[in-house]
Amino acid sequence: QSALTQPPSASGSPGQSVTISCTGTSNDVGGHKYVSWYQQTPGKAPKLIIYEVSKRPSGVPDRFSGSKSGNTASLTVSGLQAEDEADYHCSSYAGDRNLVFGGGTKLTVL
Amino acid sequence: QVQLVESGGGVVQPGRSLRLSCAASGFTFSRFGMHWVRQAPGKGLEWMAAISHDSSTITYGESVKGRITISRDNSQNTVFLQIYSLRVEDTAVYYCARSWQELVLDSWFDPCGQGTLVTVSS
Numbered sequence: 001q002s003a004l005t006q007p008p009s010a011s012g013s014p015g016q017s018v019t020i021s022c023t024g025t026s027n028d029v030g031g032h033k034y035v036s037w038y039q040q041t042p043g044k045a046p047k048l049i050i051y052e053v054s055k056r057p058s059g060v061p062d063r064f065s066g067s068k069s070g071n072t073a074s075l076t077v078s079g080l081q082a083e084d085e086a087d088y089h090c091s092s093y094a095g096d097r098n099l100v101f102g103g104g105t106k107l108t109v110l
Numbered sequence: 111q112v113q114l115v116e117s118g119g120g121v122v123q124p125g126r127s128l129r130l131s132c133a134a135s136g137f138t139f140s141r142f143g144m145h146w147v148r149q150a151p152g153k154g155l156e157w158m159a160a161i162s163h164d165s166s167t168i169t170y171g172e173s174v175k176g177r178i179t180i181s182r183d184n185s186q187n188t189v190f191l192q193i194y195s196l197r198v199e200d201t202a203v204y205y206c207a208r209s210w211q212e213l214v215l216d217s218w219f220d221p222c223g224q225g226t227l228v229t230v231s232s
Contacts, residue, residue, distance in 0.1 A: 002154050036218035038155070045205055046147070046155060048220035057220065089155050093217040097160075097169035104154035 003028065003100035004090055011108040012080045020105045022073040022090030028100055030071035034093035037066055037075045040104075041086045050075060077107070085109045112136040112221055114206050119226030122196055130191040132206030132223055140164075140184040143209035145219045146191045148202040156202075161189065162215045169215075196230045203227050 005023040012018040035053045038046035048057055050066035063078045077084050090102040118130040146158040159170045159180040168180055179192040189206055204226050207219035
């Protein structure tokens with residue numbers, strides 16, 4: 001069982017917006033700004049798309065945005081495109097030099 | 111370009127040990143921290159360990175602490191993960207990954223290598 005809770009699946013039509021949640025506790029998501037999100041397509045390695053809650057690495061489209069409220073972090077994908085279909089994993093610093101992940105969310109573009 | 115290539119995976123019997131390697135190229139390895147992350151079949155990611163650029167800071171995930179050792183050889187541009195007393199539930203793809211910033215052991219990482227599959231089975 002993963003430390004952070006994500007919905008197993010999410011979906012949306014092209015052009016729509018989808019938000020994926022990532023719920024933890026005050027010891028991890030709620031207590032730190034060190035939340036990140038990774039995108040993973042089948043058979044591929046994870047790729048960092050959001051770090052420090054809401055920052056985007058160079059090259060990541062601004063359709064991807066991150067936020068946090070209390071113990072829940074969120075990833076929003078706006079203007080969904082077919083290429084956004086992937087698994088999305090959230091991660092948080094959990095104190096004592098420990099990192100934790102969520103179970104991952106499979107995003108389907110209908 | 112940055113490249114990370116893991117090796118050392120395969121089929122191993124329960125109770126045995128295994129050492130994974132990750133060869134880095136395309137960047138100044140000695141200036142970056144490194145992580146190991148694994149993914150069991152059909153499951154999410156699990157962070158396992160991290161080591162700072164100069165090996166002065168080493169951290170382990172709670173679920174595997176005591177059964178793994180992370181190390182690095184900056185002269186060989188390689189990071190290692192030793193896993194002891196392997197269990198069936200250690201079956202996973204193991205990824206090495208570079209810490210995001212130079213000289214900082216970040217709480218995020220990119221890029222990852224393509225992974226090496228470890229199957230623990232009798």
